[in-house]
Amino acid sequence: MKKREIHRKAIQCAFPYTIPIFAGFWFLGITYGILMDASGFSCWYPMFMSLTIFAGSMEFVAVNLLMGHFFPLQAFFMALMINARHIFYGISMLEKYRGTGWKKFYLIFGMCDESFSINYTADIPQDVDRGWFMFYVTLFNHFYWFSGATLGGIFGSMIQFNTEGLDFVMTAMFVVIFMEQWLKDQDHSSAFIGLAVSLICLLVFKAKYFIIPSMIMILLMITLKKYKGEKQ
């Protein structure tokens, strides 16, 4: 097969899978860009951050972090904990990303929830190159997020309507993600642990410092739960 033919087939096969992501990423990406603008950041911030971080929920958290006190260690550990789930995507993709050559680096770099979901579940036809299929899925998703965030960042300064309360999009997004996880899980104890431990830590350590103690406590509690479960 000619090189052009390989690309054409991979794009034709990959694009339809990414259409729902396009809608979602533009909605959230534009909102993110507008939020950055409303928070006083120039459009270069959402452009740069959507290209380099490419982890939607973390970028919303990053808006708050950038507006708070300088605390890089907390930013590092928050990003680590929020994106910890990627470790497990990685474990699932060890096999699928094998033998994709130089593309493997970009595939891992761009492994957000949505790229992972498609690349993990899609039925790729025999005559379509697997590596290029997954590459284009990742690239399209990355582009949707980048263009949405950029448009929001640029467009945000032109819009005149009152954006007060727009930051609720982050809360709404996490409530939905939490519910999706809840509906998927058979056992809700880890969800309860997450809510209860964080709430207690928030009351004890206050808004500024509660995240790291919460993370440690959650890890401890779910580790304890495992050993308790094994004893029984």
Next chain:
Amino acid sequence: MTLSQQMITIGCIVLATMLTRFLPFLLYPEHKKVPDYIVYLGQVLPGAIFGMLVIYCLKDVRLLTGSHGIPEFISIGVVVILHLWKRQMLISIAGGVICFMVLVQMFF
């Protein structure tokens, strides 16, 4: 924050995000076995982390002063009902945000 402090913060986030994505591929290059504990964490950690993130979003809500968190709780209720009803992520999020914006701009 100064510009360089912001760049360091963003750099930390990029570094941590990339670490979570690359780590398994660095640790388990071929058919190396994944420890049971790591597999277990993969199954139970997400539920707890998303719970924590919901609380994180509400960390600045003051129950005793201002609007007492009423707009937040009503809007979360709207998100939950919409999501149980339609189970369309975008509809649930958009509905909750519109509800919250109307409440804080017009009533609170």
